[in-house]
Amino acid sequence: MTERIAITGASGLIGRALTVSLRADGHQVVSIGRGGSNDIAWDPATDRIDRAKLAGVTAVVHLAGANVGERWTPAHKRAIVDSRVQGTGCIARAIAGLEQKPRVMVSASAVGIYGSCGDAWLEESTPAGSDFLSHTALEWERAASPARDAGIRVVHPRIGVVLTPHGGALAKLLPVFKLGGGSALGSGRQWMSWISLDDVVRVLRFAIDTPALQGAVNTVTPEPVTNADFTRDVAAAVHRPAFLPPVPTFVLRAMFGEMAEGTLLASQRVRPRALADAGFEFRHPRLPAALAAMLG
Structure with a gap:
């Protein structure tokens, strides 16, 4: 059945790939x-959206949000929060008020909700942390309440580090690694929960199509890696050494400020329990094979 699926953040890394996938299968993407x-058209800051054009939408995928990978000045931290909370609330209220409501709202979240937790395994039932990204992600998810209260199934894919050579973290790192300049960050012992762009798109489509799936869904592979292992695997994938000493923590803090603690040095060892229980199978569960497929 052809569906009419509305996407926010359609011009972003994930949104572009999802749009291509849906249209390839004959679905209408708005x-x-x-x-x-x-x-x-919408303006989340003033809670305005063209509701009439939402008529007939069968699913909403909400991906829009300011980039967390920039230095966290007070102004940018406010943009990170507002772009997520205001945007989610705006679209949730709009679809809740429709006479013919979409059956599902897939509203992005992040594994940053758990905070930095060392070597502990984290599942969907793990409480939120207490740092900036944890509070942001918690409010981000809560902002979808109007849709949930209106009887719309709401899914929150808690997305980890998305890997693709076409954008994001990996695309920035590849030129450095190809020159033999790859090195671990800080101790290198922090856990990184990752997922290929291909599998992110498959998870989002699975969330749209699986009625039993709702609430938080960890959107990461079942095999997280430490930062040291990630460094080794990327270097091996581009056939270059990674013998440089790790970048010291104090250097990362000086360069990136609070963002270094919240992202580069944070340890999140996340397990995709909800996806496993729902029967989802990853195409790229292991990092070396995933990198080989991406870069091959």
Whole structure:
């Protein structure tokens, strides 16, 4: 059955790949955004959206949010929070008020909700942490309550580090590693929960199509790696050594401020329990094989 699926953040890394996948299977994708090229105009800061154009939408995938990978100035921290909480609330209230409601809202979240937890395994039932990203992700998920209260199934894919050579962290690191300049960050013992872009798209589509799936869904592979292992595996994938000493923690803090603690040095060893219970199978569960497929 052909569906009409609305996407926020359709021009982003994940949104572009999801749009291509859905359209390849004959679905109609409508983009929600501020620019004139979008199908549905909105302004989350003023809670405005063209609700009439949401008519007939069968699913909403909400991906929009300011980049967390920039230095966290007070202004950028506010943008990180507002872009997520205001945007989620705006779309949730809009679809809750429709006469014909979409059957599902897939509203992105992040594994940052757990905070930095050392070597502990983290599942969907693990309580939220107490740092900036934890509070942000918690409010991000809560902002979808109007849709949930209106009887719409809401899924929160808690997304880890998305790997693809076409954007994001891996694309930035590859030129350095190809020159033999790859090195671990800090102690290198911090856990990194990752997922290929291909599998992220498959999880989002699985969330749309699986009625039993709702609430938090850890969107990471079942095999997280330490930062030291990640460094070794990326270097091996590009056939270069990684013999440089780790970048000291104090250097990362000086360069990136609070963002270093919240992202680069944070340890999150996340298990995708909800996906496993729902029968989802990853195409790229292990990092060396995933990198070989991406870079091969």
